[in-house]
Amino acid sequence: MSELTQVTVIKTANIYFDGLVTSRTVICADGSRKTLGIMQPGEFEFNTQAAEVMEILSGELTVQLPGEDGWRSVQGGESFAVPANAKFTMRVARLTDYCCSFLP
Amino acid sequence: MSELTQVTVIKTANIYFDGLVTSRTVICADGSRKTLGIMQPGEFEFNTQAAEVMEILSGELTVQLPGEDGWRSVQGGESFAVPANAKFTMRVARLTDYCCSFLP
Numbered sequence: 144m145s146e147l148t149q150v151t152v153i154k155t156a157n158i159y160f161d162g163l164v165t166s167r168t169v170i171c172a173d174g175s176r177k178t179l180g181i182m183q184p185g186e187f188e189f190n191t192q193a194a195e196v197m198e199i200l201s202g203e204l205t206v207q208l209p210g211e212d213g214w215r216s217v218q219g220g221e222s223f224a225v226p227a228n229a230k231f232t233m234r235v236a237r238l239t240d241y242c243c244s245f246l247p
Numbered sequence: 248m249s250e251l252t253q254v255t256v257i258k259t260a261n262i263y264f265d266g267l268v269t270s271r272t273v274i275c276a277d278g279s280r281k282t283l284g285i286m287q288p289g290e291f292e293f294n295t296q297a298a299e300v301m302e303i304l305s306g307e308l309t310v311q312l313p314g315e316d317g318w319r320s321v322q323g324g325e326s327f328a329v330p331a332n333a334k335f336t337m338r339v340a341r342l343t344d345y346c347c348s349f350l351p
Contacts, residue, residue, distance in 0.1 A: 145258040152256055152273055154249040154346055155304050156285055162342035165285045167271055169256055181260055181269045181285065200259055238266035242258055 147171065160187055166243070175247065182239040186232065194227040194246040202239025207232045251275065264291055270347070279351065286343040290336065298331040298350040306343025311336045 153168040157178065164187055166180030182202070197206075201219035208215065209229040217223055219240075225231050227246075257272040261282065268291055270284030286306070301310075305323035312319065313333040321327055323344075329335050331350075 147256045147258060150254060150256055152251045152254055152271075152283065154251060154283065156283070156344040158285075158342065158344070162285065162287065165269075165344075167256075167283055179256065179258065179260070179271055181262075181266065183266065183287070238262065240260040240262070240269075 147177065160185065163187070176245045178243045178245075180241050180243065182233070182235045182241065184235050184237065186234045188230060188232045191225050191227055191229050191231070194225065196222055196224050196244045196246065198222040198242045198244070200240040200242060202235065202241070203237040204233050204235045204239055206234075251281065264289065267291070280349045282347045282349075284345050284347065286337070286339045286345065288339050288341065290338045292334060292336045295329050295331055295333050295335070298329065300326055300328050300348045300350065302326045302346045302348070304344040304346060306339065306345070307341040308337050308339045308343055310338075 147169055149172045151170040157166045163183040163185050164180060166178040169177045169179060199217050199219055199221050203218050205214040205216050206223055208231050209226060251273055253276045255274040261270045267287040267289050268284060270282040273281045273283060303321050303323055303325050307322050309318040309320050310327060312335050313330060
């Protein structure tokens with residue numbers, strides 16, 4: 144079972160879209176940040192500050208990434224990257240568990 | 248902002264009731280375990296193994312605890328304890344963010 148060790152977790156959840164998307168912030172030993180989150184089905188547009196890698200742990204969605212016209216299908220076990228200062232949209236078809244890693 | 252430091256987090260979420268209740272398991276430096284979770288509105292019955300303290304970080308629910316006939320109202324900032332090997336039911340009125348600490 145994959146673990147994040149020697150980390151700090153912010154107790155309070157991050158809550159977006161009336162709770163349809165929620166996450167916990169994890170600060171790693173090297174100072175890098177991740178969020179571990181759950182998305183209920185729905186369509187969600189996010190804006191990035193830092194670049195990030197979205198690792199889908201389980202679930203099913205399509206994503207429209209910056210500069211792409213189409214929608215990319217993503218399932219549990221797959222990942223995608225989003226550049227900094229960008230906008231992207233996810234259409235979540237099934238409850239989705241994710242780990243988002245913010246890049247330095 | 249309250250933090251849990253020097254902990255291990257299991258990456259994969261715990262998912263209950265078709266995702267209406269989800270949590271992440273945190274293992275503290277002393278070996279004790281907590282879960283940080285989100286409950287969508289609904290009614291949920293849980294069975295405990297270890298005794299636990301449920302700290303409600305935000306949200307609103309009523310709980311029926313073992314040996315109590317009535318329902319107790321609980322809001323963000325409040326906690327309640329559940330004995331080991333017991334059954335309890337929560338009626339979540341508003342999206343609820345919680346920290347559950349399992350007692351040794």
